[in-house]
Amino acid sequence: MASRKLNVNGVEIEADDNITLLQACEQAGAEIPRFCYHERLSVAGNCRMCLVEWVGAPKPQASCALQVKDIFPNKDGTPANIRTNSPVAKKAREGVMEFLLINHPLDCPICDQGGECDLQDQAMGYGRAAFNRFNENKRAVEDKYMGPLIKTIMTRCIQCTRCVRFATEVAGVPDLGATGRGEDMEITTYLEKAFSSELSGNVVDLCPVGALTSKPYAFNARPWELRKTESIDVMDAQGCNIRVDARGPQVLRVLPRLNEDVNEEWISDKARHACDGLNRQRLDKPYVKKNGKLVPATWGEAFAAIAARMSATKPEKMAAIVGDLAAAEEIKALKDLMLSYGDVNLECRQDGAKVGGGPRQSWLFNTTIAGIESADAILLIGANPRWEAPVLNARIRKAWTNGPVKIANIGTPVDLTYPVEQLGGADVLSGIADGSHAFAKILKDAQRPMIVVGSGALARADGAAILHLAAKIAGDSGAIGPAGTPAEGGWVGFNVLHTAASRVGALDLGFVRGHDMAGILGGGMEFVWLLGADEFDMSKLGNAFVVYQGTHGDAGAHRADVILPGAAYTEKEGLYVNFEGRVQRTKRAVFPPGDAKEDWAIIRAFSQVAGKTLPYDDRDALHQAIYKDALTFKDMHEAPAHLGADPAVWGAIGKAGPIDGKAPLECTIRDFYLTNPIARASETMAECSRIFVSGAQQMAAE
Amino acid sequence: MSLRRLSPHQPERFAFSAQSKTEVDKWIAKFPEGRQASAVIAALWIGQEQEGWVTKPMIEEVARLLSMPYIRVLEVATFYTMFNLEPVGDHLVQVCTTTPCWLRGSDDVVAACKKHIAPTPHTVSADGKFSWMEVECLGACVNAPMLQIGKDFYEDLDGPTTEKLLEAFRRGETPKPGPQNYGRVSSEPAGGALTLKDPQLYNGGYSKKTPGAES
Numbered sequence: 001m002a003s004r005k006l007n008v009n010g011v012e013i014e015a016d017d018n019i020t021l022l023q024a025c026e027q028a029g030a031e032i033p034r035f036c037y038h039e040r041l042s043v044a045g046n047c048r049m050c051l052v053e054w055v056g057a058p059k060p061q062a063s064c065a066l067q068v069k070d071i072f073p074n075k076d077g078t079p080a081n082i083r084t085n086s087p088v089a090k091k092a093r094e095g096v097m098e099f100l101l102i103n104h105p106l107d108c109p110i111c112d113q114g115g116e117c118d119l120q121d122q123a124m125g126y127g128r129a130a131f132n133r134f135n136e137n138k139r140a141v142e143d144k145y146m147g148p149l150i151k152t153i154m155t156r157c158i159q160c161t162r163c164v165r166f167a168t169e170v171a172g173v174p175d176l177g178a179t180g181r182g183e184d185m186e187i188t189t190y191l192e193k194a195f196s197s198e199l200s201g202n203v204v205d206l207c208p209v210g211a212l213t214s215k216p217y218a219f220n221a222r223p224w225e226l227r228k229t230e231s232i233d234v235m236d237a238q239g240c241n242i243r244v245d246a247r248g249p250q251v252l253r254v255l256p257r258l259n260e261d262v263n264e265e266w267i268s269d270k271a272r273h274a275c276d277g278l279n280r281q282r283l284d285k286p287y288v289k290k291n292g293k294l295v296p297a298t299w300g301e302a303f304a305a306i307a308a309r310m311s312a313t314k315p316e317k318m319a320a321i322v323g324d325l326a327a328a329e330e331i332k333a334l335k336d337l338m339l340s341y342g343d344v345n346l347e348c349r350q351d352g353a354k355v356g357g358g359p360r361q362s363w364l365f366n367t368t369i370a371g372i373e374s375a376d377a378i379l380l381i382g383a384n385p386r387w388e389a390p391v392l393n394a395r396i397r398k399a400w401t402n403g404p405v406k407i408a409n410i411g412t413p414v415d416l417t418y419p420v421e422q423l424g425g426a427d428v429l430s431g432i433a434d435g436s437h438a439f440a441k442i443l444k445d446a447q448r449p450m451i452v453v454g455s456g457a458l459a460r461a462d463g464a465a466i467l468h469l470a471a472k473i474a475g476d477s478g479a480i481g482p483a484g485t486p487a488e489g490g491w492v493g494f495n496v497l498h499t500a501a502s503r504v505g506a507l508d509l510g511f512v513r514g515h516d517m518a519g520i521l522g523g524g525m526e527f528v529w530l531l532g533a534d535e536f537d538m539s540k541l542g543n544a545f546v547v548y549q550g551t552h553g554d555a556g557a558h559r560a561d562v563i564l565p566g567a568a569y570t571e572k573e574g575l576y577v578n579f580e581g582r583v584q585r586t587k588r589a590v591f592p593p594g595d596a597k598e599d600w601a602i603i604r605a606f607s608q609v610a611g612k613t614l615p616y617d618d619r620d621a622l623h624q625a626i627y628k629d630a631l632t633f634k635d636m637h638e639a640p641a642h643l644g645a646d647p648a649v650w651g652a653i654g655k656a657g658p659i660d661g662k663a664p665l666e667c668t669i670r671d672f673y674l675t676n677p678i679a680r681a682s683e684t685m686a687e688c689s690r691i692f693v694s695g696a697q698q699m700a701a702e
Numbered sequence: 703m704s705l706r707r708l709s710p711h712q713p714e715r716f717a718f719s720a721q722s723k724t725e726v727d728k729w730i731a732k733f734p735e736g737r738q739a740s741a742v743i744a745a746l747w748i749g750q751e752q753e754g755w756v757t758k759p760m761i762e763e764v765a766r767l768l769s770m771p772y773i774r775v776l777e778v779a780t781f782y783t784m785f786n787l788e789p790v791g792d793h794l795v796q797v798c799t800t801t802p803c804w805l806r807g808s809d810d811v812v813a814a815c816k817k818h819i820a821p822t823p824h825t826v827s828a829d830g831k832f833s834w835m836e837v838e839c840l841g842a843c844v845n846a847p848m849l850q851i852g853k854d855f856y857e858d859l860d861g862p863t864t865e866k867l868l869e870a871f872r873r874g875e876t877p878k879p880g881p882q883n884y885g886r887v888s889s890e891p892a893g894g895a896l897t898l899k900d901p902q903l904y905n906g907g908y909s910k911k912t913p914g915a916e917s
Contacts, residue, residue, distance in 0.1 A: 177773035
C-alpha cells in the first residue's frame with residue numbers, strides 16, 4: 001500500500017495513503033478533539049472540532065475529512081508540516097468550541113451526561129476559559145420521542161449526526177434523521193415514532209453530549225459514584241464484553257466494552273437494559289414445599305429435603321436440566337453431583353436443539369464473528385440473527401456494507417436490515433445439497449462461503465438431519481477450507497448459532513446424557529434438578545420432585561418443591577463459552593441478594609450433606625476439574641483455531657435422515673425482549689416488548 | 703428561516719396524477735438503477751406543482767416510489783424552503799424582504815399582503831385565493847421591491863400598487879408581469895434610457911479603419 005511521509009508537530013511519520021489525517025496525527029501521538037468523527041461510522045466532517053494547521057494551506061483543515069493521499073509535500077520536497085498545537089490550530093478549535101457553546105445550555109449540573117461528556121471535557125481542554133461574548137438567548141429545541149430506551153433533551157444537541165449515521169449504517173434501521181437546516185436542524189425520528197432497532201441503546205453511548213441519554217437510567221447516578229466491573233453479557237450466546245456499573249448492592253447500568261473480535265463496541269438493548277430485572281423478583285432465601293405451599297427454609301432444611309428424595313430415587317428416574325444463563329462452574333459441579341448417583345439423565349438444550357455429541361465443531365460458530373467480514377456468500381438456515389444475536393447481525397450487515405456478499409435465508413422470511421434472498425422452506429435444502437438449486441452454484445463459486453444453522457432449524461424434530469445436510473452442503477461447496485484462523489488463511493464456513501449463553505459450555509462439558517428434553521418431559525421422571533431452567537412447559541414435569549436452583553421467581557420456581565437461591569451473572573465469577581467457543585469470564589460486580597450464594601458453591605455444599613462430597617473446595621480446584629473434562633476451557637479469550645478439512649470431523653455432524661419440507665422453519669425466539677428470567681423480570685424489557693413486539697404484531701394483524 | 707414542520711392539517715391521501723406520474727418517471731429514469739433516490743427533489747416538486755404544497759401522504763408516497771425511508775424524504779422536504787409545508791391559496795405570493803428590497807420599501811409590500819391576504823404568513827386568505835410568505839432574495843434587486851405570484855415577478859412596487867395588484871388577482875385578472883411603476887421596461891432607468899443613446903454606437907460610425915487593410 002502506498003504511503004507518504006508527514007511531519008506532525010515535528011515528528012516525522014510514515015502514514016498510509018488510505019487513512020485520514022486525523023488517524024495519522026494519532027499515530028504520531030497527537031491528540032485531536034472531535035465530536036462528529038467516529039471510527040466505525042462514515043465521515044461527516046460537520047463539527048469542525050478536529051481542525052489542524054497544514055503549514056502553507058490558507059485555512060485550517062478538518063483532519064477527519066482529509067485523506068493522507070490528498071496531502072502533498074512542501075515545495076522543497078520535505079514532508080508536509082501538520083501542526084495540531086500551533087496558535088492557528090488552537091485558535092481554530094477555540095472558535096469552533098465557542099460556536100458550539102452558543103446554543104448549548106448550561107445545564108451540566110442536571111444533565112445525565114455530566115462527568116462523562118465529550119463536550120464538557122473538550123470545552124475544558126480546548127475551549128477558552130471563562131469567556132463569552134454572546135448575550136443573545138440560546139436556541140431551544142423541542143424534545144423528541146425515540147422510544148422507551150432513549151431520553152432526549154434536544155436543546156443540548158450539537159448536530160454531530162453520529163446517531164443518524166449509526167442508525168443508518170450499523171443498525172440498518174434508518175429511523176433517525178435530521179430535519180430542517182442551519183440553526184433549526186433537529187434530530188428526530190419520522191413523526192416521533194420509536195427507534196425500532198435492537199441496538200438502539202448504542203446511540204446513547206455515541207452521543208457526545210447529553211442530548212440522547214438512557215431513559216431507564218435517568219437521574220440515577222453520577223459516573224464517579226459507580227463501581228465499574230468488566231464482565232461478559234449472557235443475554236445471548238455471543239458473549240459481548242460489558243462493563244457493569246454498580247452502586248452499593250445494585251447494578252445501575254450495563255455498558256459495552258471494546259472487543260474487536262466479539263462485539264466491537266456495541267451491545268444489544270437486552271444486554272444493556274435488562275439489568276433492572278436483577279433487582280426484581282429475586283429468590284433470596286431457600287424455600288421448601290410443605291403441604292403444597294412453598295415456605296422459607298434454612299439451607300440445611302432444603303438440602304436435607306433434596307438429599308432424602310435423591311437417595312430414594314432410582315438414578316434413571318433422575319434428571320438435571322441446565323438453563324440458558326448457567327456458568328461452566330455450576331454446570332460441572334451439577335454434572336459431577338448427578339453422576340455420583342449413577343446413570344442419570346443430563347440435558348442442557350431446553351429448546352430441544354438436536355446438537356451435541358460428536359465433534360466439537362458441530363456446535364460452534366466456526367467462522368468466528370470477525371471472520372464474517374471476509375465471507376462472500378452466506379446461507380442462513382432457520383436463523384434470525386437479528387433476534388438471536390443482534391450484534392452478530394450488525395457484523396453480517398457490516399460484511400454486506402463492505403463488499404459484495406450474497407446472503408440467502410431458508411426459513412420464514414424476516415427483515416434482517418440487509419437484503420436477503422428468501423429461498424423458501426426446508427424443502428429447498430435438498431436442492432442445495434444436490435446442486436440443483438441456483439444458490440448451490442453461488443455457494444460453490446464463492447471463495448469463502450458461510451452456512452449458519454439457527455435455533456429454528458435445530459429445535460425441529462428433524463434438527464439432526466438438517467444439521468447433517470448443512471454440514472454436507474458446507475463440505476461440498478468448499479466452505480471447509482484450510483486449517484487456521486481466518487487471518488492465517490484458514491476458513492471454516494460451517495456455523496451453529498446458539499441463543500443460550502450456557503449452551504456451548506454445557507456441551508463442551510458433556511452435559512448431554514440419557515433422555516433428551518422430550519424424553520425427560522414425557523418419561524415419568526421422579527426427580528428433576530433445574531439449574532435456572534425456565535424455558536419449557538413446566539406442567540410436563542408431571543409428579544416429579546423439582547429442585548429449582550436459580551435467581552428469579554419465574555416458571556421453574558413456581559413449579560419447584562425446593563428452591564435454592566443462586567447468583568446472577570453480575571454476582572459471580574463464572575466461565576462462559578460463547579458460540580464461537582471463546583471462553584470468557586464474568587466478574588462479580590455486586591453480591592447476591594439475601595441468602596443467595598454462588599451456584600457451584602451451593603452444589604458443593606449440598607454434595608457434602610448428601611454424602612457425595614465433590615473433590616473441589618475452591619474455584620481453582622474446580623477449574624482443574626473442568627480442564628480434565630474439556631481442555632478447551634484453558635484457552636481463555638480466544639476462539640479455537642480451525643482444524644481444516646478433516647472428513648472424519650465434518651462427516652460425523654448430525655445424523656442423516658428425512659427432512660420435513662412443509663414444517664415451518666423459524667426462529668424459536670417469540671419475543672426478543674423476554675428470553676430469560678432476568679429479562680422477564682425487567683420493567684424496561686416489558687415496556688420494549690409492549691412497544692416493539694406486541695405493537696408490531698398488532699400492525700401486522702391490521 | 704424558521705422551524706419547518708409538517709402542517710397539522712393533512713389530507714387523507716395523495717396520488718400522483720397520470721401526467722405528474724409520467725414526469726416523475728422521466729426523472730427516475732435519469733438516474734442509474736439503485737439510485738432512484740436522486741429523483742426525490744424532482745418528485746416532491748412535481749407533487750407540489752400538482753397540490754400546491756407538500757403533504758404528509760405525498761412524502762410517504764414519494765418515499766415508497768423511490769424505496770426510501772420516510773425520514774429521508776422528510777429531511778429533504780424540511781430542508782428546502784421551496785417546498786411549502788402549509789396549504790397555499792390559488793395564488794402564492796412570495797414577498798422578497800432581503801436587504802435591497804427592504805431598503806426600497808418591502809415593508810409596505812408586506813403590510814399590503816397582511817391587509818389583503820392574512821395577518822400572518824403561510825395562511826390561506828378567507829376566500830381561499832391567496833397566501834403569502836416572506837422569501838429571501840429572488841434576484842431582481844434592480845427592480846426592488848418585488849414579489850412573485852405563481853411563476854411571475856411583479857416589480858417596482860409600493861404599498862398602493864401592491865394592493866391594486868392583489869385586487870386585480872382577486873377579480874380574476876392576470877396583470878402584466880414586470881415593473882408596475884415608473885413606466886419603465888424591465889430594468890431600464892425610469893423615464894427611458896440615459897446612456898448609450900448615441901446612434902453611432904450601433905451603426906458602425908465609431909469603427910476605425912485598420913491601417914493598410916483593404917475595405
